[in-house]
Amino acid sequence: MDKIVPKIGIFIWNQGGRLSQPIDLESLVKKFTKAKNVARCEIVDELWTPAFFDSLENGVENKQIDRFLWVGRFTPYQMKHIKGQLSATGLNPYLHEWVDLEDQGICLKGTAAEIRAAKAAALMQMALARTRILEPLEPIELPASDAILIIGAGVAGLHAAESLAALGKQVHLVEKESGVGGKVALLSRFYPRICDPHCGLEFILQKLNESDHVEFHTLSKVEALSGSPGNFMATVQKKPRFVSETNCNACGECMTVCPKEIPGAFPVSNDMKAIHPPIPMPFPSAFVIEREHCPPECRECEKICPAKAVDLNQTHSEEQLRVGAVLVTTGWDIYPLSKVEEYGYGRYDNIISNLEMEQLLSSHGRQQTHPGKLSLSGLKEVGFIQCAGSRDERHLPYCSSVCCSATLKQILYFKELVPDAKCYVFYQHIRTSGFEEDLYRRARESGDVTFVRDRPAKVECDNQGKLNVTVLDPLLDKRITMNLDLLVLAGGMCPSGGSREAAQVLKLPQNPYHFFESHLQCHPEESQRTGIYVGGSCREPMNVSQSIDSSHRSAVQALKYLEGTVRIEPTYPVVNKTKCDQCKRCMEECPFSSFVFDEKGFPAPDLARCRQCGNCMGICPLAVISLNHNTIKQMAVQIEAINTSFMGKKEPVILALLCENDAYKAARAAVDQGLSVPPNAIIIKVSCAGSVNNALVADALSLGIDGVLIAGCKDDQCHYIRGSKLVQKRSGDLSDKLKTMMIEPERVRFVNLEIRDANKYVAVLNTYIKDLKGMGPNPFKI
Numbered sequence: 001m002d003k004i005v006p007k008i009g010i011f012i013w014n015q016g017g018r019l020s021q022p023i024d025l026e027s028l029v030k031k032f033t034k035a036k037n038v039a040r041c042e043i044v045d046e047l048w049t050p051a052f053f054d055s056l057e058n059g060v061e062n063k064q065i066d067r068f069l070w071v072g073r074f075t076p077y078q079m080k081h082i083k084g085q086l087s088a089t090g091l092n093p094y095l096h097e098w099v100d101l102e103d104q105g106i107c108l109k110g111t112a113a114e115i116r117a118a119k120a121a122a123l124m125q126m127a128l129a130r131t132r133i134l135e136p137l138e139p140i141e142l143p144a145s146d147a148i149l150i151i152g153a154g155v156a157g158l159h160a161a162e163s164l165a166a167l168g169k170q171v172h173l174v175e176k177e178s179g180v181g182g183k184v185a186l187l188s189r190f191y192p193r194i195c196d197p198h199c200g201l202e203f204i205l206q207k208l209n210e211s212d213h214v215e216f217h218t219l220s221k222v223e224a225l226s227g228s229p230g231n232f233m234a235t236v237q238k239k240p241r242f243v244s245e246t247n248c249n250a251c252g253e254c255m256t257v258c259p260k261e262i263p264g265a266f267p268v269s270n271d272m273k274a275i276h277p278p279i280p281m282p283f284p285s286a287f288v289i290e291r292e293h294c295p296p297e298c299r300e301c302e303k304i305c306p307a308k309a310v311d312l313n314q315t316h317s318e319e320q321l322r323v324g325a326v327l328v329t330t331g332w333d334i335y336p337l338s339k340v341e342e343y344g345y346g347r348y349d350n351i352i353s354n355l356e357m358e359q360l361l362s363s364h365g366r367q368q369t370h371p372g373k374l375s376l377s378g379l380k381e382v383g384f385i386q387c388a389g390s391r392d393e394r395h396l397p398y399c400s401s402v403c404c405s406a407t408l409k410q411i412l413y414f415k416e417l418v419p420d421a422k423c424y425v426f427y428q429h430i431r432t433s434g435f436e437e438d439l440y441r442r443a444r445e446s447g448d449v450t451f452v453r454d455r456p457a458k459v460e461c462d463n464q465g466k467l468n469v470t471v472l473d474p475l476l477d478k479r480i481t482m483n484l485d486l487l488v489l490a491g492g493m494c495p496s497g498g499s500r501e502a503a504q505v506l507k508l509p510q511n512p513y514h515f516f517e518s519h520l521q522c523h524p525e526e527s528q529r530t531g532i533y534v535g536g537s538c539r540e541p542m543n544v545s546q547s548i549d550s551s552h553r554s555a556v557q558a559l560k561y562l563e564g565t566v567r568i569e570p571t572y573p574v575v576n577k578t579k580c581d582q583c584k585r586c587m588e589e590c591p592f593s594s595f596v597f598d599e600k601g602f603p604a605p606d607l608a609r610c611r612q613c614g615n616c617m618g619i620c621p622l623a624v625i626s627l628n629h630n631t632i633k634q635m636a637v638q639i640e641a642i643n644t645s646f647m648g649k650k651e652p653v654i655l656a657l658l659c660e661n662d663a664y665k666a667a668r669a670a671v672d673q674g675l676s677v678p679p680n681a682i683i684i685k686v687s688c689a690g691s692v693n694n695a696l697v698a699d700a701l702s703l704g705i706d707g708v709l710i711a712g713c714k715d716d717q718c719h720y721i722r723g724s725k726l727v728q729k730r731s732g733d734l735s736d737k738l739k740t741m742m743i744e745p746e747r748v749r750f751v752n753l754e755i756r757d758a759n760k761y762v763a764v765l766n767t768y769i770k771d772l773k774g775m776g777p778n779p780f781k782i
Contacts, residue, residue: 006132009056009065010041010124013072022107023120032124037132039065053085060089067095069131071124073102092136094570094629099127103668104683111679118646119679126682129637137570137628142608144230144566145324146170148558151222151502154182155197155544156536156551157329158204164555165213169562172321173208174217174236176498178288179278180205182331184544186265186280188361191409191439194416197544198281205283216284217319225326225506228608229531230566234321240314241288243275247309248286250277254301254310255287262293269359275301275310324566325531325558326506328516329551330498332537334491335396340389343489344459350374350467351459351487354384354403357410361417374486379421382414383469383484385455386427390492398513400492400541404431407490408439415446422448424482426455426471452480459487493541506532507593515540519719525554528721530592530609531561561608568607573616576624577602586616586625591721613720614691619730623695630687635696638684644704644781647680652706652772654681654765657696659689661719663711663753663761670758678765681709688712689750690723694734697748701738704781707747707772709764714752724752744775 010032014020025043033041040059044052059065070082083093105111106120146169150157153175161171179185180201187197208214217236224235258273265279274293278284286309289301302310334355337345344351352360352374360374384407389395404427411423425443430451432440443449454471461467467484495514503510508527509517516534518526525533535551536542542550560566575586577600586603587595594609595616605616617625617632626632644653658664664685670677686692689712697708712724727750735745751764 004066006037007039007064007066008037008069008128008131009059009067010038010069010071010128011047012041012043013047013070013074014043014045015047015072018107019072019101023101023113023116027117028120028124031121032128035128038128056086057089060086060091066091067097067131067134069097069099069124069127071099071101071127073100074098092138094137095134097127097131097134099123103671105671105677105679105681108671108674108677108679110676115647115679118643119682122641122643122646122682125643126638126641126684129641130634133634133637134629139570140568140607142230142566142568144561144564145232145322146562146564147172147321147323148325148327148555148562149174149222149232149234149321149323150327150329152182152329152331152498152536152538153177153180153216153218154329154331154536154547155184155201156331156547157182157327158201158208159548160327160329160535160551160555161214162204162207162211163552164558164562165208165211167559169213169559171214172217172234172236172323173214174220174222176219176221177279178219178241179281180216180218180283181281183280183355186355186358186362188358189409189413190544191405192435194409194413201281205281209283218278218284219288221501222505223318227322228606230324230561230608232323232326232531234323234326236319236321238317238319240291240316241286242291242310242312242314243287243289244307244309244311245284245286247307248305249307249309250282250285250287251306253304253306257300257304259298259300260293260295262290265359270363324561325533327551327554327558328499328502328506328508328527328532328534328538329536329547330502330538331496332493332499332541333496335389335494337388337489337491339395340489342458343385343388343456343487344461344467345388345489348459348461348467350461350465350485351489354406354410354488354490357488361410361413376414376418379418379485381422381424381482381484382486382488383424383426383467383482384411384488384490386425386430386490387455388489388491390490391428396492396494396513398492398541399431401431401433402541402543403490403492405436405439405543407488408432408436408443410488411443411449412439412446415449420448423450424469424484425449425451426469427451427453428455493537495538499538502538508532508534519721521717522719524550525557528592530594530611531558533558566608569612571612571627571629572607572610573605573612573614573625573627575603575605576626579622579624581622583621585619585621589619589726590616591723611720612687613723614687615720615723615726618688618691618693618723619726620693621733623693627687627691630691632693632696635684635686636699639696639700639705640703642682642700642703642705644706644778649777650773651680652769652777653704654707654709654768654772655700655705656681656683656709656711657686657689657692658683658709658753659712659723660685660687662713662717662755662757663689663751665755666711666753666757666761669756670761673758675758675762677762678769680769681765688718688720688723690718690720690726692727694730694737697734698737698741701743701747701778702741702780704778706775706778706781707749707768709768710748710750711753711761711764712750714754717754724750742779747772747775747778 219239227233260274275289470481533554535554536547598604
């Protein structure tokens with residue numbers, strides 16, 4: 001193949017004379033017109049005229065120009081417009097380079113004219129060196145499924161399923177229980193309207209039942225997940241129901257002959273037969289048999305079933321589902337209140353959890369099948385202890401955010417059912433955010449509801465079964481004792497067992513509280529595994545409406561993998577296998593677990609999973625991984641082109657490698673705000689601080705640059721999870737290398753910069769310059 005000789009057009013946009021005032025543009029044009037590979041170099045005062053763009057298009061079509069270097073301040077919209085305009089000629093959009101002299105402080109007052117001129121020339125020389133080796137790139141289209149797997153058929157999963165099905169996406173809804181609805185199906189009432197949650201659930205289930213795009217997999221679990229976003233393969237194992245979902249019409253005849261009663265789902269729930277409707281909600285309608293409880297050889301249900309739906313020979317089955325994305329909505333569990341020993345949960349029948357209180361309220365008016373079960377009748381004084389095990393370093397250190405409102409809702413409904421009862425709320429703080437404050441006001445005004453700002457140290461039960469609760473009343477400034485008929489503990493929300501299982505199967509990171517990890521500030525739907533999203537209270541404690549909102553956001557983000565194809569932007573990493581020693585550092589350190597082994601044992605990025613952050617490029621000890629359009633070679637030629645003496649002999653020159661998300665924008669803001677930014681720094685924008693390879697830093701110092709500043713996000717704010725941490729992690733390797741070069745490791749500095757840290761950026765530069773002056777010039781500087 002013949003070597004391509006670049007034909008570069010350089011165009012300096014002197015908008016309103018902004019650049020010609022601080023620097024001599026004519027001398028720059030004269031200098032770069034003679035530069036290698038430059039076909040055309042000129043100043044443009046009126047950029048957006050048809051005549052100018054006609055001349056560019058003619059230059060491309062006549063093969064006089066095959067790539068462009070634009071000098072000046074261009075907005076993202078203007079860049080996109082220019083690339084789009086010239087793409088009509090067949091010019092690849094990746095054959096444009098941009099250098100903003102204003103961002104680099106050229107126009108700031110107080111800098112000597114000769115320094116401005118030298119710095120402008122150095123910046124243009126760097127950009128020209130990169131432009132010479134730009135390559136045309138094209139996106140890749142990968143085939144993808146239009147189906148999604150939703151794990152968990154609670155309120156969050158059901159609403160996400162309905163929205164996706166309405167868009168024509170195939171939905172596989174996997175639920176480990178025999179029925180759907182999750183915790184919400186166990187509630188007595190919703191707040192703030194105090195309405196029956198089954199109404200909303202039935203409404204959404206009716207839509208799902210009518211859809212041709214939804215398939216329910218109850219009594220099922222995801223056992224394995226392989227493949228990539230757009231092309232996942234899920235292995236789903238289904239337990240036997242022992243009843244045909246097709247034949248059963250839920251007539252209930254089987255329950256009339258079943259001889260075996262088993263405990264209900266909660267201590268306050270009715271007992272049920274070994275064959276019973278699905279729980280927590282009877283959807284699908286087919287009954288389920290708890291076969292392990294059946295008497296030996298009993299087949300009474302099979303004999304009486306008029307639909308011949310009972311099949312006692314059913315066995316476990318396994319199914320493979322090809323899906324484009326996965327949405328995890330595995331909900332929450334209540335904290336095990338038996339661990340909060342001082343409150344007596346599990347020792348006394350009339351001490352129950354807030355979730356059990358929901359069941360007790362739901363059972364009002366229904367006949368109890370067991371005389372020992374709790375009921376509302378006879379309750380005269382009821383206590384509610386808030387934060388039972390929450391906001392407590394021994395148990396859950398966090399607030400679950402919903403418990404106060406849930407308690408107030410329960411009191412309002414309980415008072416509606418038993419108007420003469422007295423209620424006592426023992427609390428640290430009442431937290432009812434937003435419109436939920438109305439619940440607090442209504443509860444206080446409902447009568448016979450007392451709020452006591454103290455939590456009992458201990459609960460005891462007397463001989464009559466009354467619960468003796470002693471607290472310090474801060475208003476009376478003395479201890480008071482209540483004799484209660486029932487005590488309700490507001491247990492906090494913790495990750496469900498299903499969440500823990502999903503984390504293991506799907507290899508999802510979890511935060512210190514074992515909820516799924518995500519970048520809550522910017523990408524709350526993320527699971528840190530591309531193509532796998534989280535929604536609802538498996539992400540963090542939240543109420544029902546927040547769970548629905550959360551799952552919808554996740555569903556929207558998943559759509560990109562459900563369109564039949566997945567578009568991969570061409571700026572993905574490439575591994576040079578001829579130099580790779582298979583050390584696996586890239587596989588171990590990739591924040592998104594994007595690397596896999598190819599058929600020859602070399603690491604290869606799974607392009608559908610890759611976020612193109614560049615951390616693999618930064619971590620590679622042999623520098624054999626590069627991001628397309630931001631390669632190590634392209635950065636190296638920029639660094640080689642820097643005039644290390646543009647500041648003169650006494651002033652140090654700094655190479656600033658700044659994360660494009662935060663640090664670069666802070667530096668730009670410092671210029672825009674007119675701060676006194678030292679001219680010593682030459683900025684190169686990088687995708688992430690973690691993408692900076694130690695080899696580039698060492699090269700910069702070996703070429704005579706006095707100091708290298710790497711700036712990225714704070715550790716817990718990085719959009720790519722741990723880019724900044726990876727820089728610091730490999731700082732030891734860099735220090736050792738610099739010592740062998742007889743260069744002070746202190747010449748390299750890493751700092752955290754947030755997007756509005758303009759003043760901090762200036763302060764960092766000033767301190768750094770002072771320190772570098774103390775060290776003296778780089779010994780490699782010529």
